[in-house]
Amino acid sequence: MYPYQAPLKDMQFLLENVFDAPTTWQQLPAMAETVDMDTALAILDESAKISRDLLQPLNRNGDEQGVVHSGNDIITPDGFKEAYSQFAEGGWVGLCGEADFGGMGMPKMLGVLVDEMGYSTCNSFTLYNSLTAGAALCINAHATDELKQTYLPNLYSGQWAGAMDMTEPHAGSDLRGIRSKAEPLEDGSYSITGNKIFITGGDHDLAENVIHLVLAKLPDSNGISLFLVPKIRVNADGSLGEANGVTVGSIEHKMGLKASATCVMNYDNAVGYLIGRPARGLVCMFTMMNYERLAIGLQGLGNGQAAYQMASDYAKERLQGVAAAGSPTGATSDPIIVHGDVRRMLLTIRALTEAGRALSVYTGKQLDLAKYASDDVQAKAVRYVGLLTPVSKAFLTDRGLDTTVMGQQVFGGHGYIRETGIEQFVRDTRIAQIYEGTNGIQAIDFLGRKVTGDNVATLTEFVADVNAGLAELTQANADHKATVSNVFAELLTTANYINDNKHEQPALVNSCAVDFLDAFGYALYGYFWLLMADKASGHEDTTFAAQKQYVADFYMDKLLSKSQYHLSQVNQGDKSIMAMPAEMF
Amino acid sequence: MYPYQAPLKDMQFLLENVFDAPTTWQQLPAMAETVDMDTALAILDESAKISRDLLQPLNRNGDEQGVVHSGNDIITPDGFKEAYSQFAEGGWVGLCGEADFGGMGMPKMLGVLVDEMGYSTCNSFTLYNSLTAGAALCINAHATDELKQTYLPNLYSGQWAGAMDMTEPHAGSDLRGIRSKAEPLEDGSYSITGNKIFITGGDHDLAENVIHLVLAKLPDSNGISLFLVPKIRVNADGSLGEANGVTVGSIEHKMGLKASATCVMNYDNAVGYLIGRPARGLVCMFTMMNYERLAIGLQGLGNGQAAYQMASDYAKERLQGVAAAGSPTGATSDPIIVHGDVRRMLLTIRALTEAGRALSVYTGKQLDLAKYASDDVQAKAVRYVGLLTPVSKAFLTDRGLDTTVMGQQVFGGHGYIRETGIEQFVRDTRIAQIYEGTNGIQAIDFLGRKVTGDNVATLTEFVADVNAGLAELTQANADHKATVSNVFAELLTTANYINDNKHEQPALVNSCAVDFLDAFGYALYGYFWLLMADKASGHEDTTFAAQKQYVADFYMDKLLSKSQYHLSQVNQGDKSIMAMPAEMF
Known part of the structure; x- marks a missing residue:
């Protein structure tokens, strides 16, 4: 396999x-x-x-x-x-x-x-x-x-490695509370003291130095600044100097990702260098985050792809039962891919993974345009990067868990055995829904900042682009095009409902964000599937073209309506979520 | 916590x-x-x-x-x-x-x-x-x-332990292919030879003997018979005798359940005793399976309950961010239970777990009536046990994964650390969706045998009971009652659509079974929530009554419509699932 x-x-x-x-x-x-x-x-x-x-x-x-x-x-x-x-x-x-x-x-x-x-x-x-x-x-x-x-x-060159040091025991999703301190030194550098947790690659033996980007507070400032803190100090000539008061307190024992060092880091008067302006560290971090969040989305995507390959190979080999309509070969046992339920799982994994790949390339394109284009094209790409980054991170990683779990299910009992290998992907991918900002945080960023932060302007612009894109598709089924367009129209209606009520119902965004992001993700994948099937229709490899059409049809039939399900949840608002007093939980 | x-x-x-x-x-x-x-x-x-x-x-x-x-x-x-x-x-x-x-x-x-x-x-x-x-x-x-x-x-007394030995390397979901052999001996016992895999508790040091129930084939028979095969033979006086040719080949290394011995068992001319009639072993096993499948459902339920306790305690303690409407206590950081998204997760876990407990007690009651009642009451209970067993197994364990994963998400990064404990529940509960018949197999049993096997008669009878039950509720919101009743009506319509087309479209049941079971499960939980809220309304503990009403309202608002989503999938039929040729996967 x-x-x-x-x-x-x-x-x-x-x-x-x-x-x-x-x-x-x-x-x-x-x-x-x-x-x-x-x-x-x-x-x-x-x-x-x-x-x-x-x-x-x-x-x-x-x-x-x-x-x-x-x-x-x-x-x-x-x-x-x-x-x-x-x-x-x-x-x-x-x-x-x-x-x-x-x-x-x-x-x-x-x-x-x-x-x-x-x-x-x-x-x-x-x-x-x-x-x-x-x-x-x-x-x-x-x-x-x-x-x-x-x-x-x-x-x-990979000679040195990098790490991002943000989280502290009492400051995870909410970084306001970080306590690491930076004291200015006479030569313009800073002395960093404090502790961080959950530092991926905080130390290891792959590189000769680890360059930490550390969030800390300057004296008399509540703002957060960003510092470059090398594990080993670098001499003026670029050679490695003395150790820098950066030590690992311990490493975490985790559900998965066991070969990745997740470190508790201690800084004891470590020398650091300010990056960007004082008290603007989070802004600097967020530049990187657009890339890192997409990168973490890719983890979910890559894991789904692995799950598909493993599960589809297994389903074509494993003999168990016969097809409901009788064995196509007259055998007493058929490969389990004859069974509708196994196909349902494989098609779901495939539909989500290939559309996910489209999302990742599309978002990558927007990042490139935001960085390298100019004027209006650049400005629009910046808006789209903002809009799509939390979706790429959360939707790709949530589907990463769904698809690896589904792939594991195809293996039956063998999927639970370590030797088979797929259970490791389930364990490894689980963290991607959590780190780099939990998917709940991503959804709140999406709905609260990206969608309603500009009163739905960027989303409206994006939906107009989707409709323009749909209009250009020449091979797609007209009903399918209308269906996708309608789902986006409902999405905009719902976004406006949230936007209109967000001040009066301050908990609305937080309560409905995850469902809204899911609704958007499933709608977007519907568009991508029509786009891909259309573009593939003239592909020189007719099998490739046929595959795209089959999976697109499956997506339209079976998965797109998840978007409407999630919208219906959003439209129920926050009342039943906020009603029960905390002590009753 | x-x-x-x-x-x-x-x-x-x-x-x-x-x-x-x-x-x-x-x-x-x-x-x-x-x-x-x-x-x-x-x-x-x-x-x-x-x-x-x-x-x-x-x-x-x-x-x-x-x-x-x-x-x-x-x-x-x-x-x-x-x-x-x-x-x-x-x-x-x-x-x-x-x-x-x-x-x-x-x-x-x-x-x-x-x-x-x-x-x-x-x-x-x-x-x-x-x-x-x-x-x-x-x-x-x-x-x-x-x-x-x-x-x-x-x-x-627990002095001896039991094990169920069914699966062989080439015979898991499809037991027809088992190769273990039973040769009759002169004294009326049998000599058993063969190999089994995935035998939970196949051997261990908790008891002085392990009593295996082994599926094997008699000579010249394709039928499967059931044998009692002790690890250590038992003398006529009940004392332990000599070893019985039952050995462990190896144990599996698994994703979770690491303290449970999952054994490869070898039988080498082991002495066994026929249970039930020859070639009727599967029938005997299935008696037990109604209980075992419910028991495995309870694993999902118990794990969800554990997740709820851990996550809700954490959410009431962990300070991070402030409430969207401003801190209720004026603090700079609130417990995360103020956040809508955290409440959404906790309410979802609680709604699914408490309704799941209702399902387990209700199914337990039907098992008691099937065993101890008589006449019509007993006959009806037998039908309901048949109907509800696959649902209890699959729906409780699928929700077991959903709820433990959601509980883990409440913990953020801490949820991924082994020490926190909740990730173990995620790993341990995952197998419950697979063993004792995968949840796909359960769904096919449900839709293929239990629902359409009698042309929807038992399901129709059950829905009539639900409607009668709804009519008796005095405190429930009339709209809610009508909504639940309508969902069950849609469910029956869909069941009849499947039943009417099952011969013409032989892959229909297999392709739509999982969605149909989910649709039934979410509908049933809607009924149970109205029932529980109604029965609790006069509870002497007014907090308890209020909790039930809050969670019932949440369920009706946010979760019940999952039933309709799944029905819409079923109504799309099997076309897009079966269309793509196997080699294109």
């Missing part, structure tokens, strides 16, 4: 036929010289090989062996260090990094697909480089040129 | 006020002398203590330490053996066992509540005695008096 086969044809299709990457890249000055479809396909091909041959073999043992905290060392499982070294040498950590500082400068539209492959094969491994790329992005966006020169090349 | 507090008030309410156990018991000759409410409450009270003080302390270490296969021994984690001994001495294994053979003869209506408490505190431990009780039940129903005399008293 394995080794992993990257869905390269689907990836190419999305880039080339659905979201027109070649034209997009040609029109962006920063991209035109950097990337074309040939380059992109070569990168995807190489990434597929590395994921299959280098990452996937680490996955099972990584889970069994886990990370070990021994003395002052955090030791990753056998093979991680060598693999990371090879991965970094290939330039993968700096794939989308700034070319001026040693990155490859590739577009996010492409990067999302590479990340997906990493998560399909080894979640823990992929997190290490994802965090490093995220830290580099933040430094590139907000740090001084001096800090960039010192840190970015070594981060892009 | 723990120790476990058994929901005794709710349990008493269901027995006494909702499902009128006192009258039921008085009217059944076998029960009238055995049990009354005082006895039942004393038993529940004692069970609550044992679950909290004896079982719960085993849970975490059981997960960490797991079962060990050392030489020929299967060693349970520290403390299991002593606890089991104490548990068995209390008579708990034989709680619902036949009084003539040393059981306590208690009704299942009560037994389900005791089982729920076990699963709320230690899944692995509770499985051992659940399997033993199940094996005893099957022996009691189908074995000869001699076998009953020899085996039942020691099973009820």
